[in-house]
Amino acid sequence: MTQTRIRRRRPGQMKERTLEGFGARLKEIRLGTGLTQAELGQKVGVSNRVIAYYEQEDAQPPGALLVDLARALKVSTDELLGVEPIRNRVSPKTARLRKRLRQVEDLSTPDQRAVLKFVDALVDSRGLRNGDDSDQDEGG
Helix, strand or coil: CCCCCCCCCCCCHHHHCCCCCHHHHHHHHHHHHCCCHHHHHHHHCCCHHHHHHHCCCCCCCCHHHHHHHHHHHCCCHHHHHCCCCCCCCCCHHHHHHHHHHHHHCCCCHHHHHHHHHHHHHHHHHCCCCCCCCCCHHHCC
């Protein structure tokens, strides 16, 4: 009679099984939303150091934090895990610009007009105006 050997898992063996590219994907998505590590950490209730740790290549968060990260980054867990491709990819530069423009929305109407006048003047001075970009009906 032959004996069947049962292979026991070593403690920590699941830790060795990480999702390839998770850290880089997390960082790419975070930068694409214009969030800093501290801002993302605040949204999910962890420190920026924890986010930095999970952005390393060999680390991955526990399932509960994964769901919170996906919600905070406005992506699916499948996108975060790499099961599905990342939709709506935005460059970090564009994401930072969009983030600042969203802050302009919180300004008073006169301050918004001042910002738009400055942007228009800068665009005009660089010769970048297309002719149809100006919002004349904004009262500016």
